[in-house]
Every structure is written in C-alpha cells, then in structure tokens.
Amino acid sequence: MEALGLLQLDDLAHGLASLSMFPYFDMAHYVVSVMALREQPGALEVSRTSPLACWFSSMLYCFGGAVLSGIMLAEPPVAPLTNSTSVLLASVIWYLVFYCPMDLVYCCAAPLPPRLLLSGMKEVTRTWKVLGGVTQAHGKYKDSLLVMIAVGWARGAGGGLISNFEQLVRGVWKPETNELLKMSYPTKITLIGAVLFALQQTHYLPLQKHHLMLIYTIFIVGNKSRMMLTGSSTSPFSTIEAAVYKTLFTGPSPYAALTGASGSKEPAPASPVGGQNGSPPAKQESETCKKTD
DSSP states (O other): OHHHHHHHHHHHHHHHHTOOOTTHHHHHHHHHHHHHHHTSTTHHHHHHHOHHHHHHHHHHHHHHHHHHHHHHTTOOTTGGGGOHHHHHHHHHHHHHHHHOGGGHHHHHHSSHHHHHHHHHHHHHHHHHHHHHHHHHHHHHOTTOHHHHHHHHHHHHHHHHHTHHHHHHHTTOOOGGGOTTTSOOHHHHHHHHHHHHHHHHHTTOSOSOHHHHHHHHHHHHHHHHHHHHHHTOOOOTTHHHHHHHHHHHSOOOOTTTTTTOTTSOOOOOOOOOTTOGGGOOOOOOOOOOOOOOO
16 A cells, blocks of 8 residues: 555656646746736836836746846846747736726636635746756756755746846835845745755755655645635744744844943933924835735
8 A cells, every 4th residue: 555655646746747837837827926916006006107017017027037047047038038928928917917807807816716726826836947947057057056046046936036126117116125135935935945956956865856846846835825724924934944043143242332231221312303304204114015936
C-alpha cells in the first residue's frame, strides 16, 4: 500500500510538472492581478481619466515578474510583450474587468467562491514562474546560487517588487510601501520558493524537481485558501520570523547614550498646537497598498 501510494504521488508530481499554464491558469493570473489593481485606491478614477495609464499598470501587474527578471539578466524589458497572444489575452481581461457593461465580469469574479478558485490557480502559476526564473538564471550563471535566488524571486514576485514604479504610472508616490521595507506574504513565500528551487537546481537539496514542485504548490495553494477562508493575513512564518529577528537583529540601541545612561530623560519641549506657522500638523498616511505578484 505504501509503495502504491508513493507511486501515485510520483504520477501526480509528473502530471503537475507537465501541466500547461496556458490558457486557463494564465487567465486566472490575469483576472486576479487586474482585480487587485482595480481595488487599489484611486485606480477606478485613473481608468476613467487615462485608460492608457490604467492599461500600462495592468500589464505591469500581469507581466511585472518577467520584466524585472529580464532587466536583471540584461535582457530587453519589453521581451515579455513580444508574446502577442498573452498580451492580447491580458488586455481583453483588463478591459472586461474595468469597462464591462453593468460591471458583470468583476461582479462575477469578486465573490469568495470564484475568487478562491482563481487565486488558487494563480498560486499554481507562481511555482512555474519561480522555477522558470531559477532555471533561466542557472543557464547563464551555473555556479551563482545568489543570482538564481534573486532572479527566481523577481520572476515570481516582480509585480510587488516594482509596485512603486507601477504607482508612479497612476500618479501615486508612496515610498513607505516599498516591498523591501515591509514584505507582504506573496513576496515572502516567493523568496522561500526561489531558495528551495535554487538549492534543488544546484543539487544541495536532495529532491527531484517534480516532487519539489508538487510540495511547494500544495503548500502555497493550501495556505492561500486558508487565509482567504479565515480572512487572516497572518503569515505562517510569523513566529519563526519573530524568533530570528529577536535572536539576530535586536542588539543594543545606538541611541542609548542619547537617552541618558542613568535612566533619566529630559522632558521634551512642548510643541505649539497647530505646528509651524500656525498650520495644522501633518496627518500621517496609514493606508498601505495591497501587494500581488
């Protein structure tokens, strides 16, 4: 029975590895990506005032990973746009999500059941993107583990990593939303996948490629479904992250001498109400943009 189970698991892994992403899985990726753009603050207004800027932002959401990984490998950043079929398909989905009569497409895809299915299919494409980036980098830099990890990470999470540039296209500048300052869950899980596939590619991880693809895909699809069903945005690695941070990165504060070695602190001078020149104090922006890949 155990041998039969292992044999069936191996067949499943081979079947997953030979699964084609076009057109259905790519369509799911485009739908979820364009919907994520539409749900950004001010995106609908931009779609009415400048459809070209809205379309360009949508293409960055859909092909940002391929664009960023191409730049890192000194390839033309417009290379992903040479696939006319994919660009046309993404453009049709962009138009339907933003401009469909009676908003039928968005209203049909936004509820939880269809969104759950589409998001699961999008997570499947993440495996192929990360693996594709690692394999592409391995073909040029066979002994550089760091390059393979970086390119695989960029290929799988490029939409989030270049989010500040995409925001500029829509006339928004929020440097505090830089993905490197506070990584979202998709960026974290993509980085982990890039590390795993790079280790497997360089034979440091004793796993066959199709088995790793199966394990990684099951994990990211299952965890994404759990997060959507429970409404939780907590990363499954939050406990490990907190432990590592407290162990390695919480040394003595460099500002301890400024606060007084004896523990006494001088009171801060009172600031006048209204701020400088009688103007009201600046209101800190607390809203952060949603992240995709």
